Amino acid sequence: MDKKARCQNFTKDEIDVLVDLVQEFKHVVECKKTDTVTSSAKDAEWRNIEIKFNAACATGRSAKMLRNKWDSLKKTAKKEYAKYKQNFYRTGGGPAVDMKIISEIIKKILDIIGVGATGTHCKFDCDYGTIAILTSLVDKNSIVKVSTLCLHKTNKMELKHCLQYLSKKRKY
Numbered sequence: 001m002d003k004k005a006r007c008q009n010f011t012k013d014e015i016d017v018l019v020d021l022v023q024e025f026k027h028v029v030e031c032k033k034t035d036t037v038t039s040s041a042k043d044a045e046w047r048n049i050e051i052k053f054n055a056a057c058a059t060g061r062s063a064k065m066l067r068n069k070w071d072s073l074k075k076t077a078k079k080e081y082a083k084y085k086q087n088f089y090r091t092g093g094g095p096a097v098d099m100k101i102i103s104e105i106i107k108k109i110l111d112i113i114g115v116g117a118t119g120t121h122c123k124f125d126c127d128y129g130t131i132a133i134l135t136s137l138v139d140k141n142s143i144v145k146v147s148t149l150c151l152h153k154t155n156k157m158e159l160k161h162c163l164q165y166l167s168k169k170r171k172y
Contacts, residue, residue: 028041
């Protein structure tokens with residue numbers, strides 16, 4: 001049986017070059033479409049990346065090797081970010097988790113792969129940090145008042161006073 005020839009591991013410099021090249025061609029390489037035209041365009045871009053990579057690093061890496069390494073780097077970046085997020089939302093007090101634990105190369109990869117790895121932030125979502133207290137306070141002009149408190153700008157005393165004020169009003 002013939003064993004498959006194994007190349008050397010990627011060096012840090014080779015990984016940097018690969019990430020920079022993928023960032024240059026990310027509009028094609030990271031496209032989510034899977035039709036025939038897009039797949040052939042992706043293959044052509046990977047061959048282009050192969051040529052530029054081998055010219056810069058003077059190694060004999062194939063497009064398939066580079067593509068596999070890129071997929072592996074994406075998986076690693078997603079795992080590292082998930083670990084960071086898990087530590088960030090951990091309860092129990094203590095010091096906050098610093099983003100510095102994630103390496104610069106992982107940050108570059110997360111920038112390339114984008115929102116799919118980091119999630120989306122919506123200011124209208126309950127996770128945004130805003131409590132909306134909607135009260136139907138009817139005064140003599142029958143106007144409905146809406147009070148919105150932003151927790152990141154409001155301290156506990158202001159919240160307490162606002163809730164006391166709202167509880168004293170007549171509700172219909």
